[in-house]
Amino acid sequence: MADPIIRVQGVTFAYSPESVDAILALQDINLDIYPGDYVVIVGHNGSGKSTLAKHLNALLQPTTGDVWVEQNNTRDPAQTLAIRSTVGMVFQVPDNQIVATVVEEDVAFGPENLGFPREEIRERVDRALEVVGLTEERLRPPHLLSAGQKQRVAIAGVIAMRPKVLVLDEATAYLDPLGREQVLGAVRRLNQDGITVVSITHFMHEAVAGNRVLVMEKSRIVMDGSPRKIFAQAERLRELQLDVPQPTDLANRLHGRLEAFPGDLLSVAEAVDTITEFALRGNARE
Numbered sequence: 001m002a003d004p005i006i007r008v009q010g011v012t013f014a015y016s017p018e019s020v021d022a023i024l025a026l027q028d029i030n031l032d033i034y035p036g037d038y039v040v041i042v043g044h045n046g047s048g049k050s051t052l053a054k055h056l057n058a059l060l061q062p063t064t065g066d067v068w069v070e071q072n073n074t075r076d077p078a079q080t081l082a083i084r085s086t087v088g089m090v091f092q093v094p095d096n097q098i099v100a101t102v103v104e105e106d107v108a109f110g111p112e113n114l115g116f117p118r119e120e121i122r123e124r125v126d127r128a129l130e131v132v133g134l135t136e137e138r139l140r141p142p143h144l145l146s147a148g149q150k151q152r153v154a155i156a157g158v159i160a161m162r163p164k165v166l167v168l169d170e171a172t173a174y175l176d177p178l179g180r181e182q183v184l185g186a187v188r189r190l191n192q193d194g195i196t197v198v199s200i201t202h203f204m205h206e207a208v209a210g211n212r213v214l215v216m217e218k219s220r221i222v223m224d225g226s227p228r229k230i231f232a233q234a235e236r237l238r239e240l241q242l243d244v245p246q247p248t249d250l251a252n253r254l255h256g257r258l259e260a261f262p263g264d265l266l267s268v269a270e271a272v273d274t275i276t277e278f279a280l281r282g283n284a285r286e
């Protein structure tokens with residue numbers, strides 16, 4: 001197996017560690033993320049998801065333990081720039097991330113700051129807009145775009161920096177279903193192109209897009225596995241006050257009534273196929 005692109009080793013993190021009301025937001029976190037992974041992090045409010053995400057690009061440093069991005073330790077200030085160009089972050093509210101009055105200028109902002117030649121900036125901006133599906137909006141003012149389009153502008157701005165890892169902290173939280181679908185589609189394409197994705201979400205059906213799901217609870221990682229393995233444990237997830245995706249819930253209930261029906265389906269398409277297959281088998285028997 002390739003070396004991990006991010007390695008979190010024995011990390012504990014406390015907000016205001018010296019004060020009497022120190023908050024232990026991360027405890028005993030060990031995590032290797034490999035190139036090309038699509039890792040989804042879910043967990044109840046306040047479980048530590050955002051705190052963990054901020055450790056991945058040196059916005060926060062561990063109280064104890066280490067975070068390595070490739071060969072760079074996030075504790076070393078001399079490596080911060082290298083780490084931030086490897087790991088790009090996208091947050092909840094796109095408005096706070098947009099700086100320019102024209103879409104393509106906004107996307108060019110990062111590469112311009114790094115002082116790339118004009119040609120290279122042009123190339124990066126065009127490619128980034130293409131990947132997020134906003135080429136036609138490139139000359140529009142961002143404030144006239146929908147929330148989903150704005151969030152894709154923010155993603156394009158990060159992508160134009162050519163990071164190897166994209167961390168999204170509830171990037172679809174304030175979007176309508178169409179906007180969410182558009183952002184997810186763009187993220188999926190980026191992952192297919194080889195970018196490593198770490199995505200935090202409260203929407204369980206989004207977790208199905210990943211190859212690995214981490215469940216956080218009270219500052220720890222309490223579950224870690226493929227979406228199929230994680231969502232098959234509906235009871236455990238409910239104890240952690242988390243849902244399972246709707247098709248999985250349906251499959252679970254059918255499995256309760258009909259043992260032969262698989263309880264670990266993930267998508268509507270899978271549920272439709274399996275139900276159809278069962279119905280046909282039933283008919284054949286009559």
Ligand SMILES: Nc1ncnc2c1ncn2[C@@H]1O[C@H](COP(=O)(O)OP(=O)(O)OP(=O)(O)O)[C@@H](O)[C@H]1O
Pocket residue numbers: 015016023024025043044045046047048049050051052
């Ligand atoms: N800047 C801060 N100062 C002090 N405590 C904080 C700060 N940010 C977060 N916390 C606390 O740390 C713990 C973990 O918070 P964090 O934001 O990482 O959780 P989260 O899983 O991202 O939650 P949410 O789903 O609400 O976004 C919580 O108890 C929270 O109140």
Ligand SMILES: [Mg+2]
Pocket residue numbers: 049050051
């Ligand atoms: Mg959060």
